[in-house]
Amino acid sequence: MLAKKLELKGVTVNAIHPGHASTQMTQPTTKISKFIMSRISITPEEAAKTSIFVASSPEVEELTGRYFKKCQAVKSHKKTYDITLQKQLWDLSEKFIEEKL
Helix, strand or coil: CHHHHHHHHCCCCCEEECCCECCHHHCCCCHHHHHHHHHHCECHHHHHHHHHHHHHCCCCCCCCCCEEECCEEECCCHHHHCHHHHHHHHHHHHHHHHHHC
16 A cells, blocks of 8 residues: 555555564574474575565666565465555554554
8 A cells, every 4th residue: 555655756665575584583482393493494694685685676676566575576465455454454554653653
């Protein structure tokens, strides 16, 4: 929704999934979670690649309203395309921000 709102202002808005990075914040606490995380986690440097790519690549310069994973524009979950849900989330976010100000 933000991408649509800023479309005519020349501002691009994209979302990224950095991956499951192994950081101090994500340290597993059980043996099974340690085992699983050791198989699926990536380094913080690897996780940063998509953010850096989207922020700096000329290939992405004109793209807006996209979802990136592993430096590729991919489809996000089907619910993210629901205009009604987008509006509800936008309205709730505005309400939350107004309450906090």
